[in-house]
Amino acid sequence: MTLLDVDGLEAGYDTGQVLFGVDLSIDSDEVVSLLGRNGAGKTTTMRAIVGADVPHVRGGTITFDGHDLRAARSYEIPKLGLSLVPEGRRCFDELTVEENVRLAANHASDPLDRESVFEQFPELDDMRDRPAKNMSGGEKQMLAIARSLVANPKMILFDEPCEGLAPYIVRRIESIITDISENRDVTVLLVEQNVAVAMAVADRHYILDEGVIVDEVSTEKLKEDESLRQKYLGV
Numbered sequence: 751m752t753l754l755d756v757d758g759l760e761a762g763y764d765t766g767q768v769l770f771g772v773d774l775s776i777d778s779d780e781v782v783s784l785l786g787r788n789g790a791g792k793t794t795t796m797r798a799i800v801g802a803d804v805p806h807v808r809g810g811t812i813t814f815d816g817h818d819l820r821a822a823r824s825y826e827i828p829k830l831g832l833s834l835v836p837e838g839r840r841c842f843d844e845l846t847v848e849e850n851v852r853l854a855a856n857h858a859s860d861p862l863d864r865e866s867v868f869e870q871f872p873e874l875d876d877m878r879d880r881p882a883k884n885m886s887g888g889e890k891q892m893l894a895i896a897r898s899l900v901a902n903p904k905m906i907l908f909d910e911p912c913e914g915l916a917p918y919i920v921r922r923i924e925s926i927i928t929d930i931s932e933n934r935d936v937t938v939l940l941v942e943q944n945v946a947v948a949m950a951v952a953d954r955h956y957i958l959d960e961g962v963i964v965d966e967v968s969t970e971k972l973k974e975d976e977s978l979r980q981k982y983l984g985v
């Protein structure tokens with residue numbers, strides 16, 4: 751069953767159009783990546799889907815779980831079960847780990863049991879009283895994921911969750927995403943610059959170039975096709 755369907759999405763900023771008709775179709779329980787070079791429009795696509803204030807959506811349809819997201823208010827979208835873990839690991843710096851997770855749960859209509867989330871993140875369990883501002887980048891990323899997960903979403907959009915993290919933390923984030931998908935039945939759309947991360951967790955990949963989806967490939971094909979990776983991803 752299709753959970754997220756994006757059809758002909760056009761969006762941009764006051765400075766100009768960035769997306770020129772993006773099409774994505776993601777089924778329940780899939781893990782899919784959106785790849786592309788810097789500036790291809792990956793973050794703009796994610797932000798348009800969740801109804802962030804910027805960019806401006808100018809055309810196309812976005813349907814999530816049967817709901818027309820273009821007609822929804824941005825605050826309604828998490829309640830429909832769609833969550834974004836944005837670039838930059840946003841947490842409340844002055845609040846502790848525990849308070850950050852509790853706040854996210856309190857804002858959700860049908861949250862998960864917080865203890866079960868802490869069980870999944872033993873690193874966070876060990877630092878519940880620590881203010882978020884005193885955490886490392888990798889720990890903050892885990893907290894951002896835990897905050898998203900506790901709201902019990904049907905789908906999580908991850909925007910470059912591994913950017914700037916050490917390899918062993920990247921491996922840990924990969925395993926968390928796989929675990930969330932397999933054991934919590936969360937559908938995943940992952941934006942990554944790091945093609946190796948995308949290939950490790952996703953089964954299928956959309957390639958975005960200059961605001962248009964130019965290809966859609968399996969992990970196997972992406973591994974084999976060096977010219978495709980060179981042309982659109984520069985790797």
Ligand code: ATP
Pocket residue numbers: 763764765768786787788789790791792793794795804943
């Ligand atoms: P990156 O990995 O660099 O974030 P991306 O594929 O996610 O790349 P976007 O962040 O979506 O790309 O940016 C696409 C284009 O939109 C770029 O030319 C960028 O400069 C422009 N852009 C992004 N955010 C804004 C904004 N808030 N206002 C104006 N232009 C923006």
